[in-house]
Amino acid sequence: MQQAIPATPEAERGDLQAIVKNYDIRGLVGDTITVPAVRALGAATVDQLDLAGNELVIGHDMRDSSPGFAEAFAEGALVRGANPQLIGLCSTDMSYFASGVRNAAAAMFTASHNPASYNGIKISAPGAKGISLDTGLAAIRDRALTYLADGIPAVAEPGLQARLDVLGEYAAYLRELVDLRGIRPLKVVVDAGNGMGGLTVPAVLGTAAGLAALPLEIIPMYFELDGTFPNHEANPLDPKNLVDLQARVLAEGADIGLAFDGDADRCFVVDEQGQPVSPSAVSTMVAIREIARARAAGDAEVHIIHNLLTSRHFAETVRSLDAEPVRTRVGHSLIKAEMARTNAIFGGEHSAHYYFRDFWGADNGMLAAMHVLAQLGATDLPISELAAQHTPYFASGEINSTVADIPAAYERLYTAFSSETDVDELDGLTFTHGGRDWWWANIRPSNTEPLLRLNVEAATPELMASVRDRALEIIRA
Missing domain, CATH: 3.40.120.10 (Alpha-D-Glucose-1,6-Bisphosphate, subunit A, domain 3)
Known part of the structure; x- marks a missing residue:
């Protein structure tokens, strides 16, 4: 029988208020996110999602801290009566697959593209449904805080733990959705950034999971799973992390380059000339x-x-x-x-x-x-x-500015642009100017830092640059 878990000394509790974000949990290993905190979060997740007697899929990436955190989460879940299904090393979308195909809640341990000193959790309700601060994460945080302070009581019927291997099933499912067997032969350079793409790419696009060979010549870069990221950060959104891939595509005369982030749920594309392809x-x-x-x-x-x-x-x-x-x-x-x-x-x-x-x-x-x-x-x-x-227009990309008084910056922007544009506040401020010389500009705050993020798109490069520079001058005034 599982034993109750005693209260955690305050010095070991981490900082749940800081690490529980809008859409996931993320913090500095051993500082803001600790083993006792993760154990309490596992127990709290079971309670919040009513998982006693039900499966809870738990997977993790290649970071040094991830296996221990996954085990701690399972310990907390077992005490509260859930049945942890440990799928081991996986990409985030593999955890979604397991959650969806088994109709089970899931927890994925990863800090995605963040540096090696970070880790976190992406929690899904059964059927791979997302959970945000407003739809459960805040309640999980608050329950976990109580468990850290008071201990985690054991339920009368503790859970049972098992281990699963879902990689082959995952790869086969994706091949059912997109049939690549009949395409022309392609030479593809893939930069996994020492992240989980090093596991999933050989299984899905190669033969590592026992599937038939596809007409793809995969040229691997940094496929070794290494949570210290010895070659570059696993963040392809930062142009400096695409440099190696761009050079290799040109050197190999490849048809295309693909770059995955640390947990391999995002993919960026580089063309045969070594130029990034816009995610749009x-x-x-x-x-x-x-x-x-x-x-x-x-x-x-x-x-x-x-x-x-x-x-x-x-x-x-x-x-x-x-x-x-x-x-x-x-x-x-x-x-x-x-x-x-x-x-x-x-x-x-x-x-x-x-x-x-x-x-x-x-x-x-x-x-x-x-x-x-x-x-x-x-x-x-x-x-x-x-x-x-599919890139007929001209975009600024996202430009961040440190702003001490965001409401004042919003007021300056509104005063400057509202008379000539339509304005909406769906997410930050979006100004839209119609007609032949159309443009739009969105300014939205960071969830975690005193930053404003600017994005501009326009019909011509000159117009885009003009709106971008004008907006930046107002934001940074």
Whole structure:
């Protein structure tokens, strides 16, 4: 029988108030996130999601602290009566797969693209449903705080623990969704950044899981699982972390390059000329394929999700295919919820998160990469030309500014732009100027730092630069 867990000394409790974020849990290992804190979070998750007697999938990435944290979470869950199913090393989308296919709650230990000194937890309700601060994370935090202070009592019927291997099942499922067998041969350089792509790419795109070979020559970079990230940070959103991949694509004469982040749920694309492909262009390519697939399956009404920072071209393309684009705020759990509400078949974010109805509404960078490979392999065009078709406008990219008084900056922006634009406050402030010389600018605050994030897109590069510079001058005044 599982024994109750005593109260934790204050010095070992970490800082749950700091590490529980809007959409996940993340902190500094041994400082703000500790083994006792994780154990308490495991117990609290069982209580909040009513998991006593039910499965709880627990997976982890390659960080040194991850296996110990996964075991601690399972200990807390067992005491409160859940049945932990330990799937071991996995990508975040593998944990979503296990949660979806088993209709079980899941906890994934990862800090995604953050440095080695960090770790965290992404918690899903059964069916890979997202949980945010407003829909359960805050309650889990508060229960865990009580357990740290008072101890974790054991239930009358403690849970049972088991170990599962889902990698082969996961790889086979993705191959069912995107058939790559008939494409032309492609040479593909993949930078896993010493993250979990080093496990999933050989299984899904290669033969490591016992599946048949595909017409892909995979050239691996940094496939060794190493949570110290000895080559570069596993954050492809930062251009400096794409430099090695860009050089290797050119050196190999490859058709395409793919870069995964640390937990391999995001994928970035580099063309044959070594140039990054915008996630909005990738989203558009995937949306076109998913709309066609939905139409072939008989879907009469098709909805596609995009956050307010994706290119205007994305929504234009969706409408041109008689599907309905649905604009949302930025945020993982928010988009998952909107996917469910609208029964959307696909959702794309500017940050290279790609969501699929056929993947329980969860995001899956590998699945997006497979769609791009399928599109590229079905044509003789290079990926640069395919991307150019879906990058007709000009974007600033995200520009951060440290701002001490965010409300005052908002007031200055509103005064400067509101008379010439439409304004909405769906997520921060968005100013939209219509007509032939159209542009839009979004300014939104960081959830964790005193930063304002600026994104601008316009019909011409000159107009984009003008709006960008004007907005930055006002923000930083």
